Amino acid sequence: MTLTAAIIGATALTSTAALAQAADWREEVPVFRIGILGGENEADRLREHSCQQAYLEERLGVPVELYPASDYAGVMQGLLAGQLEFAGLGSSGYAGISLQNPDAVEPLYTTMQIDGSLGYYAVMYTRADSGIxxxxxxxxxxxxxxxxxxxxxxxxxxxxxxxxxGLVLEAFFSETGFGGGHEQAVIAVLNGQYDAGVTWTSGVGDINEGYSRGNLRSMVDKGMLDMSEIQIIWRSNLITNGPRVIRSDLPQELKDLVMGAMMQLQVADRDCFDAINDGESMGYWPINHEFYEPIINMRRELQGDR
Known part of the structure; x- marks a missing residue:
């Protein structure tokens, strides 16, 4: 056998093995299901994530399906039950899953803000004409x-x-409730159903545009909010940006493919990257479980208090 023939033969065997390996995980995961957090307009979320669906279908070689949930718990339970493979979560959602089953999902990466930070803020807002x-x-x-x-x-x-x-919430506020999502809570405040609400924002960029990213920016971009209609009266400490997670029991090759594809998204399709991240940001950043331990401890403490 010549050297050339040996190289060709070895290459063929390697390629065959690689194809067999690729076929193996695709037989195990014939469809890649992505959970989309609820609490916002479902049609908008599906439209915003349709580019990610097409992008991953091309790179994974299997159908990708989007599953919007009516609330945050729907995505969390879908991951815990093995009905979803991948999802974007808030830090608290990840903490909730971790406290129920530490081995259910793995955080892959988070979003870096335009100032290079890996966090954002909770803000309390009122109507601008409320006098509060x-x-x-x-x-x-x-x-x-x-x-x-x-x-x-x-x-x-x-x-x-x-x-x-130092507030006792039940005594300080006349009433607290849930708006059914970030957008819905803002609308409830604008409509006078509540005096104030809380939501998320990057806290950097132009306040008149709703900052660089977050729920306020998303609503401004959609024409649902003019920042002159509200005023921000309180801001939290910096919060860790939420993770994109993947089920821990999936094949490692699939995890690596997803991670590689998504880390390239801001270069491959910047418009898609901005659409699924609620505004402008610098890019994605790899993270691990330890990044979220402060939030996990916070959620554990609140659950213990209740």
Missing amino acids: TSLEEMEGHSLAFADPNSTSGYLVPSYELAAEE
Whole structure:
């Protein structure tokens, strides 16, 4: 046998083995299912994520399906039950899954803000014409949280208002409730159903545009909000940006393919990257479980208090 023939033969065997290996994981995972957090307009979320669906289908070689949930818990339970392979979560959602089953999912990466930070802020807002201009003036008024599994829309505000501001929420506010999502809570405040709400924002960039990214920016971009309609009266400490997670029991080759593809997204399709990240950001950054331990401890403590 000549050297050339040997090389060709070895290459053929390697290629055959690689194809067999690739076929193996695709037989195990014939469809890649992505969970989309609820609490916002479902049609908008499906439209925003359709580019990611097409992008991953091309790179994974299997159909990709999008599953929007009616609330945060729907995505969390889908991952825990093995009905979803991949999802973007808030830090509190990841903490909730980790506390139920530490081996269920792995965090792959998070989003880096335009200032290079890996965090964002919870903010409390009121209608600009409400006459309420500070947290102190919220005493005796009503507050809309976004979702019980939202980091910025519930976990961090409720924790920091109690632990750092010294408030007993049930006594300080006349009423607290859940708006059914970040967008819905803003609309409820604008419509006078609540005096204030909490949501998330990068806290960097032009405030008149709703900052660089976050729920306020998303609503401004959609024409649902003019920042002159609201005022921000309280801001949290920096919160870790939420992770994109993948089920831990999936084949490692699939995890590597997803990670590689998504880390290239801002270069391969910048418009798609911005669409699925609610505004402008610098890129993705690899993270691990330890990055979220402060939020996990916070959620554990609140669960213990309840």
